[in-house]
Every structure is written in C-alpha cells, then in structure tokens.
Amino acid sequence: MDLLSRLSRFNARHPWSHNDFYRRWIAGQVASSGARHVLDVGCGTGNLIDRLRLRAVSVTGLEPDPPTARIAAARFAGTDTVVIEEAGFGQRDRNRRWDAITLVAVLHHLPLSETLRELRECLSPGGRLVVIGCYREASPGDFLISTAALVANPVMGLIKHPAPARSLPVQMTAPTAAARETLDEIRVEAAATLPGARIRRRLFWRYSLVYDKPAA
Known part of the structure; x- marks a missing residue:
C-alpha cells in the first residue's frame, strides 16, 4: 500500500474539520468590523454561527442541504438571535443587507463572478465579507x-x-464538490469585482478573502 x-x-x-480550524479567525474578522447583523452562507450544522452569535445582534444561516439545515435549526431552536433557513444563496432575501457575510468552503459551489458581485451588493455600506474558500x-x-x-x-x-x-x-457529512478555479483566477476575479480584497493562501487546502465595502 x-x-x-x-x-x-x-x-x-x-x-477533523478543516473548515472549523478557521472558526476563531473568521469570528474575529467579523467582530473587528463591528457587524451587528451577519449572514452565514452554507452554515452547515452551525459551528461558526455558535461563535458569531456571541458578538452579533442577529445571525442568519442559509443551508441548502435539508438534513444539515434541520440539525442547525434544532441546535438553535429557542435562540432569538439566530435564524436558520433551508435555502441556498440564490434563495436569500434579496431586499436585505447585512453588516457582515461569511462563507466557509461554499464559494466554489457557486458561479464565481456572479456570486462575488451579488455578495458585494448584499453588504451594507461599510460591511465586511469574510471567505474561507477552496481552490484548484x-x-x-x-x-x-x-x-x-x-x-x-x-x-x-x-x-x-x-x-x-x-x-x-x-x-x-454535507455534500462536497471539487474546486474549479485556481487561486490566481480567484485573485483576478476578486480584483475586478471586490477592489481592495485581501486574499491569502492558507494551510489545509484553503485560502482566505476579506473585503470591506466602502462606507459611502
């Protein structure tokens, strides 16, 4: 062998979860932005939300996988500050804006250019996008x-x-997918769509992206 x-x-x-490895760092990035209302896209069973809710006024989690969404919903049942929706990013409330948005190993499941543009639009002025992503x-x-x-x-x-x-x-146990874009391709797209985004290669087959939307 x-x-x-x-x-x-x-x-x-x-x-062990490579995604959970970055939970503390992500929560710190969100907290340092002063975000009050947070959207976690592809929230899984809610491990990151468990940290985000300690600092935020409200956290909305979107999870398209029904069994996983049910686990997350049961986990936060009775918690007024957390809402779990069995939905993907395309099914979000398009009239709402958030102070911070997080995605962990989710972006590579979605069309990159379109999703980055829509994420920018979903942020409130001065809001922060925090991504831990996978790359080819x-x-x-x-x-x-x-x-x-x-x-x-x-x-x-x-x-x-x-x-x-x-x-x-x-x-x-949630569904997974292979990454399509290389890190260089992600950098190019982010530079065009999210000017000023900070991207770093990370350990355990991940990269981080942090973008602050201009306040004005």
Missing part, C-alpha cells in the same frame, strides 16, 4: 503548501480526534 493510501486510511480514522491546485506554490498540509493533517487529526472514529462527524 502506498503512502497516500496509508495517510487516507489514517485520516479517516481520525477525522495548479502552481508550484500550491503543491508546496499541499505537501505541508499532508504532513500536518494527521498530526491535527490525532490532536483533535485521538480515538479512532467509526464514522465521520455530522458536520463533515
């Missing part, structure tokens, strides 16, 4: 970071899930 197969089997026994590996830099992630991933798995798992955690 080759090394990658062994790593895959090990990681399956010690699963293409450059030497991509593969270098990927190699580092391959080494770090099982270590994190042992730390976060030391006992061998019989099944994936529920937050890791």
Whole structure:
C-alpha cells in the first residue's frame, strides 16, 4: 500500500474539520468590523454561527442541504438571535443587507463572478465579507503548501480526534464538490469585482478573502 493510501486510511480514522480550524479567525474578522447583523452562507450544522452569535445582534444561516439545515435549526431552536433557513444563496432575501457575510468552503459551489458581485451588493455600506474558500491546485506554490498540509493533517487529526472514529462527524457529512478555479483566477476575479480584497493562501487546502465595502 502506498503512502497516500496509508495517510487516507489514517485520516479517516481520525477525522477533523478543516473548515472549523478557521472558526476563531473568521469570528474575529467579523467582530473587528463591528457587524451587528451577519449572514452565514452554507452554515452547515452551525459551528461558526455558535461563535458569531456571541458578538452579533442577529445571525442568519442559509443551508441548502435539508438534513444539515434541520440539525442547525434544532441546535438553535429557542435562540432569538439566530435564524436558520433551508435555502441556498440564490434563495436569500434579496431586499436585505447585512453588516457582515461569511462563507466557509461554499464559494466554489457557486458561479464565481456572479456570486462575488451579488455578495458585494448584499453588504451594507461599510460591511465586511469574510471567505474561507477552496481552490484548484495548479502552481508550484500550491503543491508546496499541499505537501505541508499532508504532513500536518494527521498530526491535527490525532490532536483533535485521538480515538479512532467509526464514522465521520455530522458536520463533515454535507455534500462536497471539487474546486474549479485556481487561486490566481480567484485573485483576478476578486480584483475586478471586490477592489481592495485581501486574499491569502492558507494551510489545509484553503485560502482566505476579506473585503470591506466602502462606507459611502
């Protein structure tokens, strides 16, 4: 059995969420913007919302996968500051604007150019967009970071899930899709649609994008 197969089997026994790894950072970005009303697109089971609601006046979570949306809705039942909608981004309230919008491993499921434009329009003046996204590996830099992630991933798995798992955690069972755009393509589109957006390559096959909409 080759090394990658062994790593895959090990990681399956010690699963952990690469998306949850960035929860604290995302919540900090939202909090530092002073956002009061937040939209979390593709909220999953609500792990990020659990942090966002501590600082915001209200958090709306959109989740198109019915079983996942039901889990999130049950989790926050009776919480006046959180609303979970079984809906995708295209089914949002188009008349509403938010002080901050977050997307975690969601943007690559959607048409990039159109979605970035609509996200900008959904922000209130002075609002902040925070994205943790997936990209298609293409450059030497991509593969270098990927190699580092391959080494770090099982270590994190042992730390976060030391006992061998019989099944994936529920937050890791929602439908997934392969990324279409490279990081360079995302940078080009963001520069055209979200002037001033800050994009960084991140560990564990992710990148971050932060955009502040002008106040005027």
